[in-house]
Amino acid sequence: MELETFPNPRPERPYTITHINPEFTSVCPKTGLPDFGTITVKYIPGATCIELKALKYYYLDFRNRGIFYEAVTNAILDDLVAACDPVEMTVTAEWKARGGIHSVIEATYRRP
Amino acid sequence: MELETFPNPRPERPYTITHINPEFTSVCPKTGLPDFGTITVKYIPGATCIELKALKYYYLDFRNRGIFYEAVTNAILDDLVAACDPVEMTVTAEWKARGGIHSVIEATYRRP
Amino acid sequence: MELETFPNPRPERPYTITHINPEFTSVCPKTGLPDFGTITVKYIPGATCIELKALKYYYLDFRNRGIFYEAVTNAILDDLVAACDPVEMTVTAEWKARGGIHSVIEATYRRP
Amino acid sequence: MELETFPNPRPERPYTITHINPEFTSVCPKTGLPDFGTITVKYIPGATCIELKALKYYYLDFRNRGIFYEAVTNAILDDLVAACDPVEMTVTAEWKARGGIHSVIEATYRRP
Amino acid sequence: MELETFPNPRPERPYTITHINPEFTSVCPKTGLPDFGTITVKYIPGATCIELKALKYYYLDFRNRGIFYEAVTNAILDDLVAACDPVEMTVTAEWKARGGIHSVIEATYRRP
């Protein structure tokens, strides 16, 4: 699926955009049971910004996909970086407890 | 609309002023539906400070204006910087969730 | 799907059992978009109690089913009453905001 | 504006529906300044339920209307009762502070 | 000082109006030190409602008046009942701690 973007209205000024999605869900490939979490994307846009509705539909694609905690975070970061070529981007995934243990995974990309 | 200012009572001492408005609303240009958010302005004043009542009326001008998240933040920063020429100013816009996703946009100006 | 039960260990004493599931999700039949909510079931057991793991799998059946807010709450109440014939049962569904509006639906069954 | 409704899926069972809108805004007829509040509608449906999207658009009609606190609450109760003929309905309006004072208005209708 | 009122827009329907003022201050007659508290007025209006701005100015009259906790609550109740002849009214005063002890005084009037 393609992640729609739009031109950054102020590319000459570095500023940060944060999108917080507390309604993310995917499926554990081992147990087949759903995982629930909050995905936060924070970035300094380059030439383009991620369109909010497109981001929402992008997240929906994970609803019935089997994927591990560590892989989800890195996959989202890779896809969003590929879509909008940001100056810098951090993806944080905070998961509801499984077996009594909460997990948080955080990965950062910085334009070389 | 002109943003009234008053002389900084202690221009020789750098200090910070923060104005938090949790009652900001504008209109989404795509859907025509209202957006609600909190606008925080934090700055080190130069020769003048922004008058509080004038700031309130300035915000009211957005009530029925169609404007995107990223544009609002940058527009407010531009207008306030133009009005009071601060040493430094940060504008943060925290939006109520749309489609389940909360967004935060933050931009900073530093006097060259 | 059948909802497994087990014999009430103290049927001669009326007492209450509450199960709170903050990870419920179904699909809006109109938009095809997912809904997220917390389902709370509170009941005075009759001869049998609902098995917790079976309840969890029962909820999973709604994950990709299109069903309206009002219908979900009544359907869960009907299914659980049929499964365990309780003295009394209340189902409460608290939904995350859609279009800025949170909804709560609550229905009660009392054994005639 | 007409408030769309849909048939109550379980008219034979009394149950409650609550819709909480923390993004309500209208205008003070005295000062011309906006008021912000949370409108909560809680009702036992009769033959019909209020459609959620229609309710949202109904609230939008107040955005630029000048109307006092006490009148808003009673007007919403009257309109919703007329639209769906509920068994019972309570409307609560909780307003953000004006001049340092928060106000809450609550009115109830019971079918005679 | 006179407490302005306005005609109840729906005198035929009993409903409740609540005004919460977290910025009340008076003076302790014993020590001369200021007391700070939150005054909540909740009432079912009769033929008239209390005007909000008038209420605010009424509270300001206490700013430099020496008066005890128990007397303030009863005085406010008496004055407001005299001003608007409500069906029922409760005044609650919650005071910030003095000597480590928080106090709450609550008095109710019911029209005979």
Place this chain on the structure above:
Amino acid sequence: MELETFPNPRPERPYTITHINPEFTSVCPKTGLPDFGTITVKYIPGATCIELKALKYYYLDFRNRGIFYEAVTNAILDDLVAACDPVEMTVTAEWKARGGIHSVIEATYRRP
């Protein structure tokens, strides 16, 4: 120690007075270790009210006294009832955890 009182300024109207003291401490007679708790006194005054400063000094008397949880609550209730002859009074003692267990004791007096 004598608990000073003052005449109830509105004896003809029943109203409630609550004094919350989160800084109460006494000593466990078994271990000699201090106990810490919050004492709340709520009463409808009769002819007299308890003077707040006197109440504070009354509580200080427990600082180095060895007394059990259940006894403290009943002793305070007895002393305050004897001092001011209230229409009704409830004393609640909420204790910080000891051995991981929090305790709350609540006793009520009603004038016969």
Place this chain on the structure above:
Amino acid sequence: MELETFPNPRPERPYTITHINPEFTSVCPKTGLPDFGTITVKYIPGATCIELKALKYYYLDFRNRGIFYEAVTNAILDDLVAACDPVEMTVTAEWKARGGIHSVIEATYRRP
């Protein structure tokens, strides 16, 4: 194990005693995995009160015992009623989530 008690210091006055233990743990007989919960005991004592340290050691007996949610609550209520013959007693067990679902079990005894 015997649950030590001590004579009620004020048997002629009905009052309530509450003991809250947020550090309860037992073992699920099905999975062998530990369960964690908060046990709250609230009672009106008869001739005797439960000794707090004895209660703590009583709870420790469950640490490695395999027992279901519904059984624990009823067992604690039975044991404590047998130990101190209260006028009335309620035991509430609030369990940490298992498989994403929180459970609460509450049972009450009233002296016939």
Place this chain on the structure above:
Amino acid sequence: MELETFPNPRPERPYTITHINPEFTSVCPKTGLPDFGTITVKYIPGATCIELKALKYYYLDFRNRGIFYEAVTNAILDDLVAACDPVEMTVTAEWKARGGIHSVIEATYRRP
């Protein structure tokens, strides 16, 4: 008014002292209406410390004085620096909302 001080008990060790006053009030010179806020003073003492009771009376002097937000913060910082000659001091004033906007002013002094 003079601000009493006492000798720093450990002048050879730099440490910080913070005094938080959530009960500050002054008057807006424009409207004549009271302002309410929390004043926080944090400092590294030099040879002397500010006496707490004197600080309290110092704050009382503002109760009926007309003074703007920005001026209050700077005036308090100037007065306290003059009184105790600290190594470093920060004064923060957080104001209750006026016209829906909260303001925070913060100024710092560092001994040259």
Place this chain on the structure above:
Amino acid sequence: MELETFPNPRPERPYTITHINPEFTSVCPKTGLPDFGTITVKYIPGATCIELKALKYYYLDFRNRGIFYEAVTNAILDDLVAACDPVEMTVTAEWKARGGIHSVIEATYRRP
């Protein structure tokens, strides 16, 4: 007991993984009484990541082991570092109050 690991899906990108376990319990070697705490492990993985279910069973091994606060934290850090050879790892243990005092122990390993 062996701590299972799995290959890091993105070893070329440094990112952090955090696992929070609020259901940890061990035994005090001095008193024989249980301790309860939250163990947080935060690390930058090297070639392998710790398997979540294995971590859960590893924690269960402490349930009936007598071990002091300071030793637990260091032991967990040593075991996890040995199991997965991380780039960096911090273990934080936050303990419920004992004798009214809460303790937190935090130790960090950095790959030489």
Place this chain on the structure above:
Amino acid sequence: MELETFPNPRPERPYTITHINPEFTSVCPKTGLPDFGTITVKYIPGATCIELKALKYYYLDFRNRGIFYEAVTNAILDDLVAACDPVEMTVTAEWKARGGIHSVIEATYRRP
């Protein structure tokens, strides 16, 4: 009174130990009235650690001692540093409000 210590189980690894005591009380030398506060000690141990029970009894020594805010913090820091010779230690004392003002005192020792 002597503050018992025990050998640091991992002296070769720098790590932090924090002990939070929300049940500290001493006496104001001026008024004779009790002060209540939370004392937090955070340190990197050297060759020895402070024994937790000994720390508790050390705090009890202040219960009836008249001592000023600033002196308590520095005295505790001096005593604990003398007892265990830490690499670094910070003592923070947060006091309940007196005369409406909360105070926090924080002092740090670093081994030369």
